[in-house]
Amino acid sequence: MSEIRFELDARIPDGPLEEKWDRHRAEMRLVSPKNKRNRRIIVVGTGLAGASAAASLAEQGYQVEAFTFHDSPRRAHSIAAQGGINAAKNYQNDGDSVWRLFHDTIKGGDFRSREANVYRLAQVSTSIIDQCVAQGVPFAREYGGQLANRSFGGAQVSRTFYCRGQTGQQLLLGAYSSLSRQIANGQIRQHTRTEMHDLVVVEGRARGIITRDLVTGEINSHVADAVVLATGGYSNVYYLSTNAKASNVTAAFRAYKRGAAMANPCFTQIHPTCIPASGEHQSKLTLMSESLRNDGRIWVPKNLDESRPAGEIPEDERDYYLERKYPSFGNLAPRDISSRAAKEVCDEGRGVGPTKRGVFLDFSDAIEQFGKETIRKRYGNLFDMYSHITNEDPYQTPMRIYPAPHYTMGGLWVDYNLMSNLPGLFVIGEANFSDHGANRLGASALMQGLADGYFILPYTIGDYIAQTPRDQLSADSVEFKETETETRARLSRLQSGSGKRTPTSFHRELGELMIEACGMSRSEAGLLDALARIPALREEFYQHVSLPGERANLNLALEQAGRVADFLEFAEVMCHDALARDESCGAHFRVEHQTDQGEAERNDEDYCNVSAWEFTGVGSPPALHAEALELETVELAVRNYK
Amino acid sequence: MKLTLNIWRQQGPNDTGQIVSYPAKDLSPDMSILEMLDKLNEELIAAGEEPVVFDHDCREGICGSCSMVINGVPHGPQKASTTCQTFLRSFQDGENIYLEPFRATAFPVVRDLMVDRSAFDRIIQAGGYVSANTGGAADGNALPIAQQTAEDAMDAAACIGCGACVAACKNASAMLFTAAKVSHLATLPQGQVERSERARNMVAQMDEEMFGSCTNQGACSAVCPKEISLDWIAKLNREHIRSRVAVST
Ligand SMILES: Cc1cc2nc3c(=O)[nH]c(=O)nc-3n(C[C@H](O)[C@H](O)[C@H](O)COP(=O)(O)OP(=O)(O)OC[C@H]3O[C@@H](n4cnc5c(N)ncnc54)[C@H](O)[C@@H]3O)c2cc1C
Ligand code: FES
Numbered sequence: 001m002s003e004i005r006f007e008l009d010a011r012i013p014d015g016p017l018e019e020k021w022d023r024h025r026a027e028m029r030l031v032s033p034k035n036k037r038n039r040r041i042i043v044v045g046t047g048l049a050g051a052s053a054a055a056s057l058a059e060q061g062y063q064v065e066a067f068t069f070h071d072s073p074r075r076a077h078s079i080a081a082q083g084g085i086n087a088a089k090n091y092q093n094d095g096d097s098v099w100r101l102f103h104d105t106i107k108g109g110d111f112r113s114r115e116a117n118v119y120r121l122a123q124v125s126t127s128i129i130d131q132c133v134a135q136g137v138p139f140a141r142e143y144g145g146q147l148a149n150r151s152f153g154g155a156q157v158s159r160t161f162y163c164r165g166q167t168g169q170q171l172l173l174g175a176y177s178s179l180s181r182q183i184a185n186g187q188i189r190q191h192t193r194t195e196m197h198d199l200v201v202v203e204g205r206a207r208g209i210i211t212r213d214l215v216t217g218e219i220n221s222h223v224a225d226a227v228v229l230a231t232g233g234y235s236n237v238y239y240l241s242t243n244a245k246a247s248n249v250t251a252a253f254r255a256y257k258r259g260a261a262m263a264n265p266c267f268t269q270i271h272p273t274c275i276p277a278s279g280e281h282q283s284k285l286t287l288m289s290e291s292l293r294n295d296g297r298i299w300v301p302k303n304l305d306e307s308r309p310a311g312e313i314p315e316d317e318r319d320y321y322l323e324r325k326y327p328s329f330g331n332l333a334p335r336d337i338s339s340r341a342a343k344e345v346c347d348e349g350r351g352v353g354p355t356k357r358g359v360f361l362d363f364s365d366a367i368e369q370f371g372k373e374t375i376r377k378r379y380g381n382l383f384d385m386y387s388h389i390t391n392e393d394p395y396q397t398p399m400r401i402y403p404a405p406h407y408t409m410g411g412l413w414v415d416y417n418l419m420s421n422l423p424g425l426f427v428i429g430e431a432n433f434s435d436h437g438a439n440r441l442g443a444s445a446l447m448q449g450l451a452d453g454y455f456i457l458p459y460t461i462g463d464y465i466a467q468t469p470r471d472q473l474s475a476d477s478v479e480f481k482e483t484e485t486e487t488r489a490r491l492s493r494l495q496s497g498s499g500k501r502t503p504t505s506f507h508r509e510l511g512e513l514m515i516e517a518c519g520m521s522r523s524e525a526g527l528l529d530a531l532a533r534i535p536a537l538r539e540e541f542y543q544h545v546s547l548p549g550e551r552a553n554l555n556l557a558l559e560q561a562g563r564v565a566d567f568l569e570f571a572e573v574m575c576h577d578a579l580a581r582d583e584s585c586g587a588h589f590r591v592e593h594q595t596d597q598g599e600a601e602r603n604d605e606d607y608c609n610v611s612a613w614e615f616t617g618v619g620s621p622p623a624l625h626a627e628a629l630e631l632e633t634v635e636l637a638v639r640n641y642k
Numbered sequence: 643m644k645l646t647l648n649i650w651r652q653q654g655p656n657d658t659g660q661i662v663s664y665p666a667k668d669l670s671p672d673m674s675i676l677e678m679l680d681k682l683n684e685e686l687i688a689a690g691e692e693p694v695v696f697d698h699d700c701r702e703g704i705c706g707s708c709s710m711v712i713n714g715v716p717h718g719p720q721k722a723s724t725t726c727q728t729f730l731r732s733f734q735d736g737e738n739i740y741l742e743p744f745r746a747t748a749f750p751v752v753r754d755l756m757v758d759r760s761a762f763d764r765i766i767q768a769g770g771y772v773s774a775n776t777g778g779a780a781d782g783n784a785l786p787i788a789q790q791t792a793e794d795a796m797d798a799a800a801c802i803g804c805g806a807c808v809a810a811c812k813n814a815s816a817m818l819f820t821a822a823k824v825s826h827l828a829t830l831p832q833g834q835v836e837r838s839e840r841a842r843n844m845v846a847q848m849d850e851e852m853f854g855s856c857t858n859q860g861a862c863s864a865v866c867p868k869e870i871s872l873d874w875i876a877k878l879n880r881e882h883i884r885s886r887v888a889v890s891t
Contacts, residue, residue: 145786
């Protein structure tokens with residue numbers, strides 16, 4: 001591991017912003033079709049990013065090995081995305097452009113992302129829609145047959161494409177269909193219910209992975225010319241989040257432990273409109289579309305310990321706190337601001353619902369103004385979903401909502417080519433840190449995943465492969481054998497605990513600690529406290545976790561324990577990052593840095609950078625390397641939503 | 643509330659399984675079926691016993707992972723709902739609940755309530771796509787599609803691939819699943835070029851996977867969490883006939 005030089009070169013091409021990508025593409029080396037057939041690429045993860053990349057690489061002629069812990073690629077977390085996908089098509093003729101999408105994304109990210117990457121994202125966004133239409137994705141249409149758009153937060157134009165409330169599903173099924181075609185063609189070998197456990201580094205390059213077959217428990221080595229991680233985000237470090245239950249940080253974290261830099265891990269997005277937890281048993285949280293905030297009014301009772309039902313609380317005893325604090329944006333204040341404000345009123349003890357962690361989202365004024373039918377037309381399916389889950393009727397009583405971890409902007413560090421500092425390791429989709437800075441705008445994650453998978457990685461990886469000669473490396477080589485041995489040792493260590501506590505109980509405890517210390521707001525004292533408590537929790541975990549069942553077999557508890565073990569180490573890196581970033585920006589709110597009105601205060605002088613962390617050993621603080629962000633075209637401005 | 647859970651436990655595809663009963667107490671009506679199983683599993687693991695294995699992931703009714711026959715009905719008593727979106731308030735305090743896997747020859751049991759549904763993936767691989775390589779696609783608006791056509795295609799495309807249709811069918815037929823994909827693509831202009839080949843190949847694969855034949859009883863659609871309509875099966879039949887005609891002419 002020590003042979004890896006820790007070097008962060010973003011490799012941003014020269015030239016004006018608008019020309020960088022075209023020029024770079026023209027200059028990249030190519031792999032001839034004959035040679036592609038002899039080169040193998042591993043793609044871990046078959047969500048939007050991974051499925052689109054695997055299919056595109058296979059179409060080019062590479063041999064692709066695709067891995068997923070799911071039973072089918074169609075089940076990836078991407079399937080749950082509801083709202084839509086952005087693209088700078090300007091079909092509405094409302095003044096949208098590549099430049100505007102670029103600018104909105106940089107500003108939305110609070111000026112903590114790379115201009116060149118984000119500009120390219122906006123450029124290729126339009127091709128994504130074309131590609132998906134060609135695959136038969138049933139996007140919503142206008143009466144005239146043209147593609148329909150809706151608007152989303154953080155933008156003044158209408159550029160979001162959608163398939164009812166199931167955009168992620170339809171985009172993923174589109175990518176999955178292309179992937180399936182290549183499986184049938186024999187270009188992709190698919191490994192389902194197979195979990196990556198480690199990355200194998202040979203002579204400083206990523207050359208393969210170690211996997212565990214989740215059904216048989218078998219440990220295997222896989223050799224390739226390059227490895228692509230498309231393994232999604234890590235919101236589940238908080239235990240309760242809107243992510244699918246199995247989403248985890250393992251693949252990315254094991255790569256980090258092999259020398260890949262982890263960038264901005266403390267940048268996590270907490271979504272303001274989710275259904276609150278109903279009790280201890282809660283296993284995950286459900287997102288309600290943000291569009292509800294267009295017509296719903298958010299409030300809590302003015303009095304502490306209010307016990308009357310919502311309808312009986314008179315108008316002058318209600319606190320419409322967003323309208324009060326942010327008169328011009330009101331209930332439509334950005335995600336981070338709304339989330340924090342909800343937490344504050346609940347911390348004061350004015351929260352509603354059985355757990356007192358909730359605020360009202362009230363439609364009674366809107367129903368009075370527009371009529372029940374109009375509201376039903378606008379939000380009928382969301383109201384149904386809400387009443388299905390909570391057994392309450394939002395037409396009669398206000399909804400209850402509460403913020404929930406939703407998306408992680410941080411991730412493995414990548415250069416302009418989406419390659420990590422570890423040569424041969426590429427990272428795409430939510431797993432990398434690339435485009436969203438300190439805060440992601442709605443409908444931009446699907447765009448980024450597909451941009452990476454269809455239109456960026458398939459080119460840049462060729463440039464890398466063209467420069468690395470083919471060799472005869474086999475899984476019998478010492479590096480593979482050693483990494484396999486370490487994987488087995490790690491599993492044995494997990495099973496050596498002799499206690500009565502379940503992996504989930506540790507996960508829940510870690511989650512509570514993290515949402516408090518490194519969630520919607522962070523303080524030096526809180527982070528230091530967390531950094532003291534996490535190692536102790538980890539210790540307790542290894543001593544007292546109960547793992548029945550055998551290793552060489554399907555073993556649910558062992559699967560969970562492996563993921564929790566990584567979260568228990570990763571959480572520390574997040575807290576170090578949050579502590580080191582001594583400013584507030586985007587979703588990262590350090591209580592020490594706020595204006596008189598309680599707004600986030602950025603410090604561009606010292607922190608206009610990416611923090612990239614290097615692993616130095618479990619329990620020892622990671623080493624910080626900063627990549628300075630050179631904003632050449634965008635002017636740094638203060639976000640103001642008053 | 644309290645319930646008695648009668649759960650199918652089976653070590654592997656070749657074992658004969660059996661129902662095992664577990665008393666469950668301190669349950670909340672707001673728990674989902676899966677949260678109830680989480681709780682049971684926590685108790686089992688803490689006691690050093692192996693947890694009940696079941697598929698799940700999104701817990702929002704969209705990924706199609708969860709798959710249980712609850713009291714004899716795939717996904718349980720609630721209409722248009724998945725297992726993960728079934729809450730204990732649908733049951734009476736003290737009730738006996740039976741949880742079994744989706745059963746079909748084509749869906750072998752992996753362990754307990756988890757089955758192998760890769761046959762569905764192979765049906766898609768046989769033709770459930772439009773052959774459009776990445777790059778070079780025409781502008782999205784170059785091909786206008788009537789709003790209603792897009793809506794119809796979306797109705798069919800809403801299938802989550804859970805397999806409840808197969809589990810509900812007395813013949814374990816995969817017609818509704820296959821029909822949904824064939825119809826989604828046959829409805830859209832993009833799907834026209836490969837239309838005949840697709841219908842033919844997907845139906846052939848369906849047969850090869852040992853799914854049974856369809857007798858149009860509609861049990862599939864009745865349990866479908868996305869309420870995929872039986873009309874699509876009629877459409878698949880037409881598409882299939884059309885494809886055979888297309889071959890012979
Ligand atoms: C409820 C919800 C709604 C959303 N709505 C929107 C929206 O409207 N618009 C938008 O733009 N974004 C939305 N997002 C965000 C967006 O859905 C995700 O960021 C995006 O889909 C992530 O895609 P991905 O391909 O990077 O990862 P994922 O879809 O998470 O896929 C990860 C893949 O990696 C595999 N994997 C992971 N680890 C391993 C391992 N160790 N071994 C083997 N395989 C592994 C998994 O099996 C899976 O195939 C939403 C998110 C949520 C939670
Ligand atoms: S767990 Fe995803 S549909 Fe039930």
